[in-house]
Amino acid sequence: NVVIDNGLTPEMIYRYSRHLLLPNFGVEGQSKLSKSSILVVGAGGLGSPVALYLAACGAGCIGIVDSDIVEINNLHRQIIHKEAFVGQAKVKSAADACRSINSLVKLVEHNEALSPTNALEILSKYDIVVDATDNLPSRYMISDCCVLLDKPLVSGAALGLEGQLTVYHHNGGPCYRCLFPTPPPTAACQRCSDSGVLGVVPGVIGCLQALEAIKIASAIGEPLAERMLIFDALSSRIRTVKIRGKSAQCIACGENARFTKETFQCFDYEEFTQSPMSDKTRPKLNL
Amino acid sequence: NVVIDNGLTPEMIYRYSRHLLLPNFGVEGQSKLSKSSILVVGAGGLGSPVALYLAACGAGCIGIVDSDIVEINNLHRQIIHKEAFVGQAKVKSAADACRSINSLVKLVEHNEALSPTNALEILSKYDIVVDATDNLPSRYMISDCCVLLDKPLVSGAALGLEGQLTVYHHNGGPCYRCLFPTPPPTAACQRCSDSGVLGVVPGVIGCLQALEAIKIASAIGEPLAERMLIFDALSSRIRTVKIRGKSAQCIACGENARFTKETFQCFDYEEFTQSPMSDKTRPKLNL
């Protein structure tokens, strides 16, 4: 019986029927997706559509990591959070929203800040990692951890009226450090909380991140490895460009990589990037 | 006092602070958006992210038209609907979800099928129309109605692993009939319910539709008039192409257009396209 072999219950067959009709996805794609586990780091502007669409489409298990609480001025872009959850943990709010649209999906709440001390343990439980964070040190940390654990990383970013998306450490492609061996000067590191972002811009990038994660999980299409998608909202132009491959000199994934789990756990990402992982300690901007 | 002149209350200034920080959007963009009214036709795969992001970003008034009820096999792509709403009207479910993320937005529920007899009255109440329907006759009808009422139309479509997006009847650009004066053969008119669609694909297109509606409402950037965005999910390629301008021969918007409100109200769109507006009467496919 094909149905049982593929692990799809009659309930799943009915719910995902529009997926099963797709020649390029079908029972095999849904079955793989339903057996996959995906970690979403950050339950903010990017993480909102990522988690909602992974849940709707039927990922087997979704983990969400975040230590923030929901604030009113997040809600212009973080559509996963209801006003009723203001003041509560983002991971609880996000997991609750995912459960309410698909009770078949397993949700794991990691209500803590991802750090070099817990990242290896948390990421090791998942097949695919989605970087939906909002800061530079976290991006280096997550990439290094994915290289150490050999996990594909779907990385998105959005600021102002622009967005970027790529898949790191997949199909022999580069990691974050291959592209950016040296961190940019601090003055170049703008955050949404400082510089603003149009709410729907992370929506576009987050949906595309969910798509890349689904493609990797179900083994369909060509994921954005060694390519980057660049989105300009004002002109509605989106280009997909070819980027460099893996660097032989990369300290994380290169031929003589000297990064081990031990060095990772002691690495000071905030010092390395001269930039904080959390903006809780920063002064709030007032208009 | 700038704040009062722009109609932004202290509550709005706090909630939308990340928008107000944006040099290209700012107080003026938010003020215009907050005074705009946008109609979303269809509360399905496209309408879900459209309505959620318009609500989150702070459109003044959002109308939603749909006569369907929520079904379990919609939920793989229609992220606005919770399982608890299965069996209830989609417009009620969608409006409820929008209210729960932004109580400052006015929501209007049009729990009826849009038809030539009610379209003029309903569309006339809004500044911008978003076509988030799933069938060909509705697309012609909505375009004709937008031309008659002189409203910009943000039109998106998604099927399988592909999506398309453009803005009709805006900045002197073409309407739907300028591009497609003759309907395609019935065999070319696939629907998601027949052919399937990967849930996150309408997510990407719907977010981009919300963006275009926001750009028009707030008068920023270049909307996709006389251009079309074409999305291929398998390859993650998105191209923005130049399409023809308004056609002088168009029966809806051309120089000698013979379409009046009276002919519109009597026009049989299902006969014209040989395709039904609703799939309720069609046999359900079973795997």
Place this chain on the structure above:
Amino acid sequence: MQLTLEFGGGLELLCESIKIHEVDVSPKSGEDKLIMRDLLGWIKANIIKERPEMFMKGDSVRPGVLVLVNDCDWELSGNLDTTLEEKDVVVFISTLHGG
């Protein structure tokens, strides 16, 4: 003449589900240039494997198909009379109605 032909929106189903075709097409004998009219005939004979009526109607594409030459609607370059050049990319895309 080297051309890239792309089919989307379901038209790829008419050519064995292959979306991108790198092809070499010569002008008709006696002609020094290749125009879209000739290319359509060549595609119908060489690329379309089933239901040709879903691709063409008369000597043009069927209603509901957009034709793009180098990311630009062929209505802007002369429709059937558009002259093709080396390395042009020609896209045929069926308009979608789903949601």
Place this chain on the structure above:
Amino acid sequence: MQLTLEFGGGLELLCESIKIHEVDVSPKSGEDKLIMRDLLGWIKANIIKERPEMFMKGDSVRPGVLVLVNDCDWELSGNLDTTLEEKDVVVFISTLHGG
């Protein structure tokens, strides 16, 4: 040589918030070709209006800036030694970290 220069990810703020610049750049006197190394110097002198240290570091771009020549990372075409051709599109984009 006609080139299109595009700045994104915030780099446009260094050139009066203009993202797309259509420019005409000649090879250095005595040279017959234009390479990226020369173009960077030309951009610094002619296009960048403020905080040049946010665009360049030494004789290359600062860390965190991706350079694309015709939609392809310049690391694949020779980095500073990439030879430019008529009508090339060169994109400078600062990597984003927000979400």
